[in-house]
Amino acid sequence: MEVAPRGIDPEIWKALVPSENPLTPTRVALGERLYFERKLSRDGSVSCSTCHDVRKGFTDGRLVSEGIGAKLGRRNAPTTLNAALQRDQFWDGRAASLEEQAGMPILNPIEMGQPSRDAVVRTLAGDPDYVRLFKEAYGREPNYTDLERAIASFERTLIFLDSPFDDFLGGKTEALSPDAQEGWRLFNGKGRCVACHRLNASNPLGTDFIYHNIGVAARSRDFEALAHKASGELGSEGASKETLDKLALETDLSELGRFLVTRRRADIGAFKTQQLRNVGITAPYMHDGSLQTLWDVMDHYNKGGEANSYLDGGIEPLALSEKEIDQLVAFLFGLTDHRFADLNEAARRKQEERAHMTRPLRDTDLALRKVLPFEDRVLERKR
């Protein structure tokens, strides 16, 4: 367990595993069992794996996740693959560690709905298996802190960084198709993806770990009105962790993203740059699951995102051709771990088929700057 997973420098791995929760086989075993444990939810219907499904790229394939009693949240479930390498957790970074994150959905009323930590601990303490497993893992009776630690320990084993792209970087050029190789060039060049999706030997996830407004939330929401509302409801002292969790999952304020955590204006409508690892098998995309295919994602960026007051300054029209979009998508499918090769190919076919039928965000005029986003408004030019 001291050994770093493939693709991660041993010294970095040492720093990533918290000293107060070293990885041991018994902790991982307990965590794995808890990850699949439906009893952690109020009505016994939902486990971690419901929304972070091992068969679906450790996410759920839904726009937004469904908790107990078929209650819908507001956010798309991020994959637990490589979550251990994230700097903080959730789309808005409201949890600082895997441990902190693991305990939150259990208590959220529309996710797993448990009334209290004690209620969860009582359930586990009534099960001799769990009493034994907790004893073996942490040397004491079941308790909430160790539950969080165990789930985090299991999640630290979900490192999936062994993809065709890594073979390519390792010198096996043919691991990526010529189109995917061209996509990698575009990724670092004309497409400017790399500006936020840092992807190299030191940054294996392909994210800058910070928060950007790329205009996804702007498609349906009035930000300024929401920001005023947010500052009122959150008050000047900031919100408790529970309040924040509810605001993020149950209210329109969810669309404010990172702003809810920092209450900084620059963070209005900003969400975490997602990792690109295994992106082919974790559709739909964006914090609200509003984009169905990677072609839609390319179309979104190609037209310069969605105009709004808080749009990140780096988001500009890209003038990518259809061929270039295909090449970028080919590259992105090359980032899926070999262990999901079949799932990846099936997802690629499905997305391709869908993209042939519908490309709702494609706007070539905007992408090529034939029309600028402000013109409809200022010059009253109707297209």
Next chain:
Amino acid sequence: MKKIPFLKKLHHRSVETKYMEDRAAVLGALKDASRRDFLKLSGAALGAALGAGVSLDGYARSFQPITLAAPRGAEPFRIAYISDSHLYAKEVNDRFVRSLLRAVDDVNRMDPQPDFVLYGGDLAQLGQKEELDLGAQILKALKAPVRMMVGEHDWYLDLGGRWRELFGEDRYSFDHKGVHFVVLNSVVEKDFWTARGLSPMERMQTVAGLDNGRQSPFTVGDAQREWLKKDLEKLAPNTPLVVFSHSPLYKLYRKWNFWTDDAEEVQAILSKFDQVVVVHGHTHQVLTNRIGNIHFHGLLSTAWPWPYAPEGLPELTVEMGRPNPFDPSDGCGDGIIRVHPDGLVDKVYNLWNRNPLTVSRSYTSSSGREDRPQAPGLRRF
């Protein structure tokens, strides 16, 4: 607000030195934090750790009426400002167009609406018809009345031809709720172009440049000073007076034309008043100064922030910190001028990506002894 002793006269430090000092302060504060603590320091917490944390709550409220203790039982009124948008033809640059739209949205959302909106000059980048027309079209969307001021970027292609067709006179005065307002054209230059045989566009581009010795410095000029004298002649010394000028009506840094060459003569004309406020554009930054009876406030640009000049920075200025070079909106913005019945103002800098900064009337009138604003510090490093 916390009172702190009046600052000792600042010794000269370069932009780089100041940046490195800021950076050292940031890193120093974080030095002892363990890695995990560091990770927990999210943006807001980090901001607070840097002593820069004013909550956004303040911003949301900054657009709402704030009643301060006002003399003579009267209420202050509010002016919004937008300035220095530097619009290019849309094929060249549309980012600045989006920025101006953002400012228009900010002002239109004010509830209640401001009494009027000051546009602080440099609507266009190179004075071209399409730039000015686009700007005029965008400003039409403002719900409140607009008072226009001219900047050198609007002027030196056709010497004000198109600007005056669109907006009228470049110098004028008016009264509003007992306050006398004067709008000047402070960017009058001596003819440096005829002798050199410059084309209009060459003339414009020379004026638009920094660090060149070819153009002459900005002035208000003899004719306009005469006009100003006449305009003010009948006013009693205790009349509340606010002057708008594009360039600062004092001498800050000659090489960037942060400068008005006949500033002393203009200040002399204003000297008969008990107190005067001068609000200027051009410098694209938080800038505060006081010379005798005159209180000076700069305006933010919607297009880009200038760094502070390497010398001459007035000691009253609370610097806005180095804008994040990766964030084109940082250091830009718009704002509010809250005019009190005595003519002094609270100047609100609505920095788009930071919390707002208010330079209050009590700060300038106490020469910095009271109500020192908290600097909107480095946020994104």
